[in-house]
Amino acid sequence: MRDLAPPRQRYVAFVRAADRPGSLTAVAEVMSSRGVSIESFRSSARLSGTAMLTLVFSTSARLERLIERTLARLAAVSDVTVLPADAPRVRAVGVVHAAPGRRFIPPGDAAVTWSGDTSLDQPLLIEGTLVDVEKVLAAAVAEGAALVSSIVLPP
Structure with a gap:
């Protein structure tokens, strides 16, 4: 039987979010509610009330685009950049x-x-x-x- 699941690729999401309670939970909920596991997570660069959240995850290209759009609409998020994990900029x-x-x-x-x-x-x-x-x-x-x-x- 042929595998009909869409191909998965690794991505890295850089999410600039408000440094306040609930921001991380909101980002994690976007991933969890779509059945995407976070391979690694890091929070850094807490400057002027914002934090840079870096997430590495694997999913289909279609679901990656949906995740990127959904993260960008969160009230706590000011910027989202998602790149393939093998991109030279990562x-x-x-x-x-x-x-x-x-x-x-x-x-x-x-x-x-x-x-x-x-x-x-x-x-x-x-x-x-x-x-x-x-x-x-x-x-x-x-x-x-x-x-x-x-x-x-x-x-």
């Missing part, structure tokens, strides 16, 4: 803590900048597109990294 930073005594260097096919020396028990700080940072973190985990973490940067 930047991220990551940190790798290698296993003790192990040296980790990002794979050559990942277009990232990095600093630190894991062989000296220093964390490795990585910056690049979300896709490339995730590639580096996956390689680090495959090589036994003790801890990896990443954050999607606001545009």
Whole structure:
């Protein structure tokens, strides 16, 4: 039997919202009521009464457009930008803590900048597109990294 579900793609939503009780709940309700799970969420840049909410999620292109329009209509939201997760404008930073005594260097096919020396028990700080940072973190985990973490940067 053929799978008739629409193809899913990863997206990153950057939502500027009022920094007040209920804003996050309203954004989460938009996603939840449409059956879309949030892969990751971050709140940052709390300036002059607003916060930048960054959400990574997967859905169909049609549902992504509906979510974007619905988020933009929320009273607490002042701006919404949704981009495919693999868009060059979607930047991220990551940190790798290698296993003790192990040296980790990002794979050559990942277009990232990095600093630190894991062989000296220093964390490795990585910056690049979300896709490339995730590639580096996956390689680090495959090589036994003790801890990896990443954050999607606001545009």
